[in-house]
Amino acid sequence: MSDNMKPWLKNYPSNVRYQLDYPNKTLxxxxxxxxxxxxxxxxxxxxxxxxxxxxxxxxxxxxxxALANLGIEKGxxxxxxxxxxxxxxxxxxxxLKLGAIVVQTNPMYVERxxxxxxxDSGATTLIVFELLYPRVKNILKETSLKRVIAFNYLNPxxxxxxxxxxxxxIQCEIAVPEVxxxxxxxxxxxxYTGGTTGVSKGVMLTHRNLIxxxxxxxxxxxxxxxxxxxxxxxxxxxxxxxxxDCVNFAVAxxxxxxxxxxxxxxxxLETIQKHRPTLFPGAPTMYMAINNHPNxxxxxxxxxxxxxxxxxxxxxxxxxxxxxxxxxxxEGNLVEGYGLSEASPVTHSNPLDRPTRPGSIGLPLPDxxxxxxxxxxxxxxxxxxxxxxxxxxxPQVMKGYWNKAKETAETLRNGWLYxxxxxxxDDDGYFYIIDRKKDIIIAGGFNIYPRDIEEVLYEHPxxxxxxxxxxxxxxxxxxxxxxxxxxxxxEGTEAEFxxxxxxxxxxxxxxxxxxxxxxxxxxxxxxxxxxxxxxxxKAKLQTAVACEKE
Numbered sequence: 001m002s003d004n005m006k007p008w009l010k011n012y013p014s015n016v017r018y019q020l021d022y023p024n025k026t027l028x029x030x031x032x033x034x035x036x037x038x039x040x041x042x043x044x045x046x047x048x049x050x051x052x053x054x055x056x057x058x059x060x061x062x063x064x065x066a067l068a069n070l071g072i073e074k075g076x077x078x079x080x081x082x083x084x085x086x087x088x089x090x091x092x093x094x095x096l097k098l099g100a101i102v103v104q105t106n107p108m109y110v111e112r113x114x115x116x117x118x119x120d121s122g123a124t125t126l127i128v129f130e131l132l133y134p135r136v137k138n139i140l141k142e143t144s145l146k147r148v149i150a151f152n153y154l155n156p157x158x159x160x161x162x163x164x165x166x167x168x169x170i171q172c173e174i175a176v177p178e179v180x181x182x183x184x185x186x187x188x189x190x191x192y193t194g195g196t197t198g199v200s201k202g203v204m205l206t207h208r209n210l211i212x213x214x215x216x217x218x219x220x221x222x223x224x225x226x227x228x229x230x231x232x233x234x235x236x237x238x239x240x241x242x243x244x245d246c247v248n249f250a251v252a253x254x255x256x257x258x259x260x261x262x263x264x265x266x267x268x269l270e271t272i273q274k275h276r277p278t279l280f281p282g283a284p285t286m287y288m289a290i291n292n293h294p295n296x297x298x299x300x301x302x303x304x305x306x307x308x309x310x311x312x313x314x315x316x317x318x319x320x321x322x323x324x325x326x327x328x329x330x331e332g333n334l335v336e337g338y339g340l341s342e343a344s345p346v347t348h349s350n351p352l353d354r355p356t357r358p359g360s361i362g363l364p365l366p367d368x369x370x371x372x373x374x375x376x377x378x379x380x381x382x383x384x385x386x387x388x389x390x391x392x393x394x395p396q397v398m399k400g401y402w403n404k405a406k407e408t409a410e411t412l413r414n415g416w417l418y419x420x421x422x423x424x425x426d427d428d429g430y431f432y433i434i435d436r437k438k439d440i441i442i443a444g445g446f447n448i449y450p451r452d453i454e455e456v457l458y459e460h461p462x463x464x465x466x467x468x469x470x471x472x473x474x475x476x477x478x479x480x481x482x483x484x485x486x487x488x489x490x491e492g493t494e495a496e497f498x499x500x501x502x503x504x505x506x507x508x509x510x511x512x513x514x515x516x517x518x519x520x521x522x523x524x525x526x527x528x529x530x531x532x533x534x535x536x537x538k539a540k541l542q543t544a545v546a547c548e549k550e
Contacts (some may be wrong), residue, residue, distance in 0.1 A: 001369045007384070008363040008429025009371075013220075013353040014306060020366050022215055022395065026181045026207040027188055027248065028097035031060065034254045037229050042256035044086050045155070045230075045275055051086060053254065055284050059086075059332045064094035064176045066169035070125075070147065074099030074179050076392065079145075081105035081114075081136075082129030085263035087151040087166055089129045089247060092237075096207070099179040101187045103202070104238045106505035107132055111139045112228070118143040121202055121402060123192050125149065127166070130157050144159065153261075155262070183207040190402055191240045193341040193447065200449065203341045203404030205240075213344035215249045216365040219280075222308060222333075222352040226309060229255040229307075232277035234263055235445075240345045241312050245281040255279070265289045273302040281310040283445035284320055287334060291323040307354060309334040312345075313445040314477045315433065318358050336361060340434065342417055344396040348431055360430045368394035372425055375437075378418065387434055390423035391416040400495045439530055441470030446508045450530070456504045460497065461519065462490040465522035467520055467528045468511065471537035477536060483509040483533060485519060492516065 003009055009018055023030070034408070035057035044051040051059075054540035072078065078100050082088050095102050103121045107129060114135060118126065122144050128136055130152040131475060140148070150157045159165040182330040188210055190202035206303055218224065231250045235242030237306065250257045251503040258275045259269060263286055272280075285310070290296065296303075309324070312413035324334045332523040339345030347370070350362035364370045372388040374380040382388045397417045400408035411418055420437040441448040450468035457466045465485040470478035501510045 001371075005371075005381075006364075007425075008428065011351070011363060011430075013117070016219055016351075018366055020212075020215055020219060022208070022212050023499050024183060025187075025211060026096065026183050026209060027251075027347050028093060028181070029250050030211065030248075031093050031097070032057070036256040041227050041251075041254055044089065044257050044259060045542065046086050046259040049086065050255075055088075056090070058174070059090045059170060060093045060097065061174045061176050061198070062172050063090050064097045065099070065165075065174050066172035067094060067125075067131040068098060068175075069172065070164075071127060071171075072098060072100055074181065074186070074344070075101065076125070077101045077103050077123040079103040079105045079118060079121070079123045079126035079128070080238070080544045081107050081109075081126060081132060082238075084233055084242075084259050085151075085206065085261055086259070087153060088237060089257075089259075090170070091151070091166075092243075092247065093251075095175060096188055097179070099181045099186060101190055104240070104243070105191060106192075106236075106238055106506065108508060110503075110505055111135050112504060113506065114201070114524055115142050116367050117192055118145055120159050120200075125432060127151065132426055133163065136410060146379060147181065156310070181207060183211065187399070189243070189342045191243075194458070199451065201404050202495065203240075204399040204402055205344055206399055208233060209344045209396050209398060210221055210244065211223075213244055213346055214252050216247060216394075216396065217346055217349075218252060219366050220243050220349055220352065224253055224307075227254040229253055229279055230277040231255050231257050231276060232268075232272065232306075233257040233259045233266060233282045235281055235283065235313075235348055240341045241281065244344060244346065245310060263289070265293055266526075269293065269296075269299045272306070273299055276302060276305060278305075278307045280306050280308070281309075283313045284316045285314075285444045285475060287311060287316075287324050288320050289476060290326055291320065294359055296327055304328045307333060310349070311336045312339060314442040317477075321356065328420055338362070338431070340421075342398045342411065342419075343392060344398070347392050347394070347396070357430050358499075360426075360432050360546055362431070363429055364392075364431070365394070365396075368392060368396070370425070370431065372423060373416075373418070375422070376489040378413070383526075384425050387424045388429065389437060390419045390421045390431065390433070439469070441468075441478050441480055443470065443473065443480060444476040444508065448480060448509050450503075453480065453482065453501065453509055456460045456501060457484065457497065459504075460494050460500055462486050464488075465520055467533065469530050469533050471513070471534060472541050473512075479512045480509065481513040481515065481533075481537070483515050483517055483520060485517055 039054035041058040043053040127149045132152040149164040154168040157165040188207045189205045233246040335350040337349035348361040371383040410464040422435045453468045473479035
């Protein structure tokens with residue numbers, strides 16, 4: 001792809017390089033290098049704990065040694081399921097040093113979701129937060145799992161006949177085996193996602209994918225000082241965005257992570273005021289909550305001191321960015337970017353040396369090529385201003401989907417990653433997401449796949465037909481709504497179906513609204529017009545807003 005097809009290059013900040021030299025290292029080697037260089041620097045701040053890189057490195061090596069003693073080897077898939085905490089990060093790097101593949105497991109998953117992911121990945125081991133263990137125990141015999149290790153950040157876990165204790169294992173003598181890992185070929189992580197089509201799939205990310213994306217993000221950073229930054233790690237680290245922009249990024253620049261296990265606005269603001277993070281990767285709902293805090297003036301100074309606030313995982317509403325700038329008296333450097341699990345995840349970001357272009361996801365990262373392909377054939381590159389499918393290639397693009405050759409071939413074509421997102425590029429090389437080709441719902445930063453919810457609702461004996469869609473929501477961006485056609489002579493209530501879903505899926509997937517219909521809108525060939533339902537909801541919202549203004 002010639003430079004004249006990359007108009008974004010002429011708009012790069014003067015200090016940003018177009019092409020980078022990436023270290024030929026694994027994530028484990030990158031971790032060891034930082035431990036060696038900055039042993040006395042703070043690595044993790046969690047509650048009352050302050051852990052230096054020397055201590056962090058020792059605990060990682062002890063746990064890696066214990067896992068090796070259990071027989072965990074290179075290429076073995078190991079689930080990691082829990083909230084943000086030091087134990088999660090210790091386990092993450094210990095597994096990577098052994099050449100094991102981390103299977104990122106959402107701690108909000110219920111039994112059926114856990115069982116599917118463990119069996120699909122062929123995981124032999126699950127490292128899980130102790131309070132979540134009962135869910136795992138209920139489905140243990142239905143999975144490929146051979147062992148479960150539990151951790152807790154409050155009290156030591158007691159081992160039992162069926163459960164290993166993280167606290168016991170980490171007392172192991174250090175004897176980490178030498179493992180030869182090919183950074184370009186060997187997998188570091190299976191990041192489960194709905195992808196661009198179909199059921200949940202394991203995105204295969206190599207060590208090189210994740211190393212390259214970390215260095216690409218570093219290149220765009222402003223005034224970053226090695227060993228002196230503090231990153232607010234509030235994004236869930238089991239999500240690819242939190243893993244790259246918080247965990248891996250922190251290790252690469254020897255930053256201290258200020259870790260919070262969940263987003264609670266009072267706790268977040270108090271933490272920012274107390275620990276003064278310099279970098280804050282977040283999601284739109286987080287910045288919205290900050291904007292709306294009744295006593296936000298009290299925290300204005302500490303918010304304004306943050307060098308960069310990144311917004312990702314969902315579209316950033318213009319009014320949220322504008323309000324955040326007001327809240328921080330123009331000092332809140334809030335920029336929107338774009339990414340997807342299949343690209344480790346970051347591919348675009350607005351430059352930090354100028355005002356963000358409203359509605360734009362910004363410019364492609366260094367070494368990242370992007371084109372807009374026509375929607376009819378997917379083979380014709382469109383000129384600036386025309387709308388089509390966003391396609392990407394670069395060193396951060398996944399190896400493929402785990403054990404899904406057909407889906408991989410559909411998504412990776414002729415060297416391009418077809419994102420499923422409809423977009424356009426302007427004459428300056430700024431990109432804009434217009435809509436989603438796929439039906440994915442992004443609510444509060446979580447990716448929700450309608451088919452998952454529909455399959456559960458179809459299990460209800462009163463349901464004849466159902467379709468699930470993401471409808472506009474002022475706080476969550478989108479919210480989940482189910483449209484149900486009941487069986488003849490049956491009656492149902494919204495509460496009944498909500499309760500049914502709560503027992504079978506993670507809470508964030510449960511429909512917030514249920515509407516009963518006599519029939520669903522369809523095309524002439526019988527396909528449900530999900531988009532028509534969404535447009536109806538948008539029209540209702542516009543009418544309601546107009547009435548309020550009157």
